[in-house]
Amino acid sequence: MSIRVTVWNECRHEKEDEIVGLVYPETIGGAIADGLKDHGFRPTVRTLDDEEQGLSASLLANTDVLIWWGHRYHDEVDDEKVDLVQERVIGGMGLIALHSAHHARVFKRLMGTSCNFAWRESDDGERERLWTIQPGHPIAESVPPYVELPKSEMYGEPFDIPAPDELVFVSWYEGGDVMRSGCVFHRGRGRVFYFAPGHETFPIYRDVHVRRILANAVRYVNQPHAGGWRYDHWARPIPLEQGAPKQTLFKKPRAAARRRSGRNSRTS
């Protein structure tokens, strides 16, 4: 089955800021989608101003990999949507958080940290060189030892994230900074990839290598399989060992607790 990809983006800068409109007439989400089409995907594009903020339960239920680009309007995303995306990731949906999505509520929710870092938006950008730290990683397939981005916004250390489960790329900046710019995190059954490049005023999402990285990332964060079970608040009153003590009574608060966090119901 082909991977069902949804590209979500604020899509406000394109309207508000002439420069962005000129750089991305197809919108940022459109440019990301075009790159994925080059690699055979048929992404769905949604924006903050779409119905249900472009994040309906049915769309998310039918999304294998969600790509997220947000910047200025993180706070407008409803709690309910943040909860829903988190649940889906824990349940196995892949998430790719791009550039300023480091401060997206869904990303911060999954990290548990401030996700702060240092930054410098020089007027015409500065050179970024993206180094491949793990050449054998699936996300690095057909990616050269390093990728040069002639004009980029500096996003630099210290980056307040939990230690990544897999560190794939580290960036060098002309101005003298470094960044863990390609990081994989595992949350529940889901895989999350944070990728730093992608400022709205530079055509980074048209770069052939960046497009390949994103296509590789989509394949990588797509859930390997949906079998087994979800992570459950799972009552096992009957012990597996004969003669071991059983649980005979269930207390109401338990039931309440079960309802409370029972989102991840066991799959058969």
Added chain:
Amino acid sequence: MSIRVTVWNECRHEKEDEIVGLVYPETIGGAIADGLKDHGFRPTVRTLDDEEQGLSASLLANTDVLIWWGHRYHDEVDDEKVDLVQERVIGGMGLIALHSAHHARVFKRLMGTSCNFAWRESDDGERERLWTIQPGHPIAESVPPYVELPKSEMYGEPFDIPAPDELVFVSWYEGGDVMRSGCVFHRGRGRVFYFAPGHETFPIYRDVHVRRILANAVRYVNQPHAGGWRYDHWARPIPLEQGAPKQTLFKKPRAAARRRSGRNSRTS
């Protein structure tokens, strides 16, 4: 300087449930505090029903290590308190989450996952054997190869947490289950220790080994040093390299963003 420890606990079961009152006449928080006193600490004890839910900004500002025991009333803890504890952990405060605090909002916030697991509360408890996986770890100092808890509640895998940065203990249960029962996580500048044993109806917090583990954990999660900087949304408009592009203009939304996530202001 001695470590300032605050023991927070719901302290409701002790009043609501006769058995708990008999097992812990000094309250659960009191028993934890007594154990720490055995090791030379002078903990402060607070409960959910204290003023400001026992979590005032001034208390947290003067707490080096916060110990958290909660179970049925996680949802009563105010958003503002959850935010505050998270900020303090990112800023360097140590946190020890005990037993059913796996579903405490502060713990789930820091993990980013459901923190669900399997469980069995057999009427008289079942035997748990806590294995020390990393004998050289500071939290394992003077802890024997394994600790037997004759009556415990089963908390078992699968446990929906991010991979721990350090796995110190793994538990065996009489009923046939296993658990990653002693896990260290790093979040921002803070260290978090989750420790599974500690059901309200068994006197586990009087066990000499458990008391030593908690005392070791307090020393370990205490911030190693407060120097350097906090993790900051940190503007660095002037590049470090001569001739590299500068940033000359700050956009308002940036300022807003800075305020929004600017909690962690640079120190020194």
Added chain:
Amino acid sequence: MSIRVTVWNECRHEKEDEIVGLVYPETIGGAIADGLKDHGFRPTVRTLDDEEQGLSASLLANTDVLIWWGHRYHDEVDDEKVDLVQERVIGGMGLIALHSAHHARVFKRLMGTSCNFAWRESDDGERERLWTIQPGHPIAESVPPYVELPKSEMYGEPFDIPAPDELVFVSWYEGGDVMRSGCVFHRGRGRVFYFAPGHETFPIYRDVHVRRILANAVRYVNQPHAGGWRYDHWARPIPLEQGAPKQTLFKKPRAAARRRSGRNSRTS
């Protein structure tokens, strides 16, 4: 392209020990190979007593995934073969180390630790219950929450390995012990999977779940791609930044060093 699997095993117990011969008339390596055939692989089987110890350079050069079962005769494996296997793993060959291969020289070489653990070989075996810690992991595909092995040898903690990059299974034993029994390690471009079950006197390699786990593991440790470069002692005398200092002279000892560790030459 189908994955080229080589199953290497000592194949001495089968001849020396009547019980083992009765349990595994097809030999242990043969049983492992049969399990892989059930899943569509066409493994090659080699033994310690084959020509070149069953580890010729040409065979290894044409092996994508090497499965290793050894026990009593680890010390007979030649240095040259240990070097060769290590080089191939660093170059991208997958390795699956089974049961007592924890003390195989190739495994210890890749871990850098003693790989010691606790053990108990009860006369008729004891029950082992293998818990799936990461239900969404590719190696756990179609594997139930736990697998019961009625007769197994206890291999228990503390297990002296570096912290696994991925912990997939943890075992419970009837006798009261636990074990990190399914661990993934990344070394160079290669993936290594250690799987604890598989004592020579019990028909564990005929278990349908164990066979599935090994088939999943073969797919998982198989190199995702061979592109990019190998990890190289890589001279880059010309800086990437204009005006940055160049290296003009190469010192002999450098060249020697290059030869010395230059095994991993860059691929185009």
Added chain:
Amino acid sequence: MSIRVTVWNECRHEKEDEIVGLVYPETIGGAIADGLKDHGFRPTVRTLDDEEQGLSASLLANTDVLIWWGHRYHDEVDDEKVDLVQERVIGGMGLIALHSAHHARVFKRLMGTSCNFAWRESDDGERERLWTIQPGHPIAESVPPYVELPKSEMYGEPFDIPAPDELVFVSWYEGGDVMRSGCVFHRGRGRVFYFAPGHETFPIYRDVHVRRILANAVRYVNQPHAGGWRYDHWARPIPLEQGAPKQTLFKKPRAAARRRSGRNSRTS
């Protein structure tokens, strides 16, 4: 008790190469030792040309932290010495591997990989900026956000090491490269710190920040405690659970195996 530090270095360049002799008249090992004296340590200095290559069993038995600087003569270090250092690290001795010690046999033995990386020795050095990734880490105490080294040798990615257990520093280079330049690894009971800066022709070991980093690292890799047990090939014939199967007979080969890898005997 104060930490017993041994600084081991080849100490050949100083005699062979006039420039090195001028930069480090006190020898490289001497400069490292002087830095530690600034921080209150009383290090012992040993060299490759000392009796027993400066690595006698008695010295190592009385060393809490071993600092290693080697470059051209890695291959001269005897197998027996490599074995001994590895055993001591597994047993709890701290190890700090400096600069070109990435190819020291003891370091490669503990990593299990080639430890290759890219390098450029520009004639007069190039600027390196060492970024502190984990400001709260004990090794970063009193270390500024970044340390500038005006003249350094480029050691760059890809660096063939297992994923570090803790990544403390990442370096930026004038020539356009990056490096994970400060990495902590846990091996057995021992902690290992690799620190990249320190070329023989630049006075880096006189830098006040580098000296502080090394002093912090000595404190950090020093074994937290020596209690509990060593990682042992540990027979537990008697199960911990009543009625569980016992082991009644020990097979000779087992005994042999025990001797073979029985170096780490249990401590009381």
